[in-house]
Amino acid sequence: MTVTRLDIDLDRSSPVPLYFQLAERIAEAIQNGELPSGTRLDNEVQLADQLGLSRPTVRQAIQYLVDKGLLVRKRGVGTQVVHGQVKRAVELTSLYDDLRRAGQQPETRVLSIDTVPAEEDVAGVLGVAPGTPVLRLERIRYASGEPLALLQNWLPAGVASLTAEALQARGLYELLRSAGVRMRVANQRIGARTATPAEARLLEERRGCPLLTMVRTTYDDQGRAVEHGSHVYRASHYALEVTLVER
Amino acid sequence: MTVTRLDIDLDRSSPVPLYFQLAERIAEAIQNGELPSGTRLDNEVQLADQLGLSRPTVRQAIQYLVDKGLLVRKRGVGTQVVHGQVKRAVELTSLYDDLRRAGQQPETRVLSIDTVPAEEDVAGVLGVAPGTPVLRLERIRYASGEPLALLQNWLPAGVASLTAEALQARGLYELLRSAGVRMRVANQRIGARTATPAEARLLEERRGCPLLTMVRTTYDDQGRAVEHGSHVYRASHYALEVTLVER
DNA sequence: GTGAATAATTTGTCAAGACATACTTACTTA
DNA sequence: TAAGTAAGTATGTCTTGACAAATTATTCAC
Known part of the structure; x- marks a missing residue:
């Protein structure tokens, strides 16, 4: 030694x-x-x-x-x-950050950005009453010119002022951080399912293709929910890589 | 305050x-x-x-x-x-541990357990020469009496003595820990795809059903690869839940 | 009354020192 | 020669003490 x-x-x-x-x-x-x-x-x-x-x-x-x-x-x-096997630590990052770090040029197309009354499930996770106005974002994320993911996000009103232009230029988490939001904890659920016809069309895949799904709720350092997201990824083009380290 | x-x-x-x-x-x-x-x-x-x-x-x-x-x-x-939103920390655990913690009674059926010559890709990740004998495990994991996942694992020879009986009673990581293996880092890749006919049959799902996939290589505290696993889960029955905490 | 400066509060960083515990190596004894 | 014991090595835990930096509250001047 x-x-x-x-x-x-x-x-x-x-x-x-x-x-x-x-x-x-x-x-x-x-x-x-x-x-x-x-x-x-x-x-x-x-x-x-x-x-x-x-x-x-x-x-x-x-x-x-x-x-x-x-x-x-x-x-x-x-x-x-230790052997240099640590590839990617577990972090609170957005897909935009991930893609940029991986050297892929992420592009975003904003399908819609509106204030809508919160449905029961979204209201529940955001900690607001059903029907409360919340901001809903619907986007497609591209990498290397190909559609990669469909992103739906809901934010409580007043968390941050977001425009389609800003969302096209930067990732959502980056914008939240710039707005002074201190994200701290995120509960995440990763699964898989087949694409609906509409999803398949937007992602330029065949009907019923496998999708990797991620539902995530993010909380700030005061424990308030600041964002809820439901994302689906083309499994043919994306996988989640992460390194777990035992303390 | x-x-x-x-x-x-x-x-x-x-x-x-x-x-x-x-x-x-x-x-x-x-x-x-x-x-x-x-x-x-x-x-x-x-x-x-x-x-x-x-x-x-x-x-x-x-x-x-x-x-x-x-x-x-x-x-x-x-x-x-902080708000009590921390549900499940990121940890180096096996599916067996996860299911048990979630109150589901995991059961294991060992399909095969043999020493085989390592194929090129497995040899690569385990850090041995192609053709080197390695231990291969093939199992089905059940929860609440239903098949949940198909598990394939490869271990370098000599890491631990594993029997079908032991694998049926306890999780792989638990057995490795008992054998003195100090797991420290795991690189993990999570994706999705559709099931092959054989997989669908074993999992009691229809052909082409969506599977959540996880490929993981685990290293001990000296940096040696101690296990490589390729697991597929019924997306209809399983999703991965985890809490990310920003340092 | 408002804005700027100062003071108070609390965490963040750093130092010096001491003892406990786990691991490894060397020595002694049978 | 093998087993047991002692010594050496290095991290783990804990103490006391001091100053720096960020945040909030208070005071002072206009």
């Missing part, structure tokens, strides 16, 4: 916390091969000494990376780099 | 760390309504004083619950209980 010495510069005048700078530097070293899989880091006490940091600060940096699945720690043994 | 006083007993002779005892007590109070949604906790300094703990210990307990999505903190303001 080899221990690799690492060259780490910390900028003490930077507003970026020291523990975070250290975590990023270690992550970078893992990413670029300076710290290959299986490598053992110097022990915490040594690292703290070398870096001129307190041990709890070093621990905080390491814990951050342990939580991300990049490092593993064992009492009495030390801290080691 | 009301602050609720909480009765908390800590057992200092217990081997359970103090921060964890505190975290559990707070979580319990949130669960049973003593700490309703929106409640503000006493500030960290006060809590530490009242409980006879150091502030970093209190912080560690709170951070644990923040990571779980139960609490939210804001500098200059305080710590507050």
Whole structure:
């Protein structure tokens, strides 16, 4: 088990916390091969000494990376780099963000954007009375010029001012964040079913083709529902990829 | 904004760390309504004083619950209980665990369990040479007496000794854990497609019915692949529910 | 009465230090 | 030579203390 010495510069005048700078530097070293899989880091006490940091600060940096699945720690043994198998962490992101990150050029066509009275099921999940006006969005998402998904979303009135133009240029979550909405928790249900004729037509697929479905309700940091979405994806063109990390 | 006083007993002779005892007590109070949604906790300094703990210990307990999505903190303001919308955290669990937790009685029928030469794609993900002997499992999972999913799994030789009897009584992950395998990271791909005639027959569905698919490769804490699975679920009977929490 | 500045409040970061626990290695004994 | 014990190693937990940064409330000046 080899221990690799690492060259780490910390900028003490930077507003970026020291523990975070250290975590990023270690992550970078893992990413670029300076710290290959299986490598053992110097022990915490040594690292703290070398870096001129307190041990709890070093621990905080390491814990951050342990939580991300990049490092593993064992009492009495030390801290080691995990195999670089973490591909995509679980995150609260929208399809638009996902596609952009994957290098695909997402495009959006807004079919409709209106205020409608909330039906019983939507009212229930949004925490409003049935019949309360809510904003309903209906869109098609394209990737590489092909239709990929049909997106229906409902938002309580007043959460954010959304226009078709904005929705075409940016993802919904990005717009909500810009509007100061602090999304925190989302309950998500993933399933599958066959496409209705209308859906098949919009998605340019044959009737009865398999769809991956996702129903999601998102809450802000006060626990208020800020968005409910029902999305269907062409299973022939899209699959959900995610990495689970055991704490 | 009301602050609720909480009765908390800590057992200092217990081997359970103090921060964890505190975290559990707070979580319990949130669960049973003593700490309703929106409640503000006493500030960290006060809590530490009242409980006879150091502030970093209190912080560690709170951070644990923040990571779980139960609490939210804001500098200059305080710590507050998030709305109780967290339903099911993202975890590294097997379908067996999930069904049992959901109160459904999972049953397993082992179709086959053999050592076979690894095909190119399986060899690739398991990190062995093509043709290397690997253990292949083929099972049907039932819930409430109905077929729910077809499960194919491949494990490198020597990871664990598995028998049909054991697989019928317990979930695969449970058996791996009992064998000392420390699963840490899993890459997962969720999609949908239509059932082949053979699949439809085994699942007691009509031909071409929609299936929810999940392909997953699981790695241990040393980064070694310990299992690769390809599972298909009756979309009419199963959907994947999960809660995403933004850090 | 309104706006800007200041003070109070609370979390976020960091340090130094000590002891406990789990794991590994080396040494001793039969 | 094998098994048991002791020592060494490294993370886990906890304490005390101090300062920084963000948010909210209060005060002061116009």
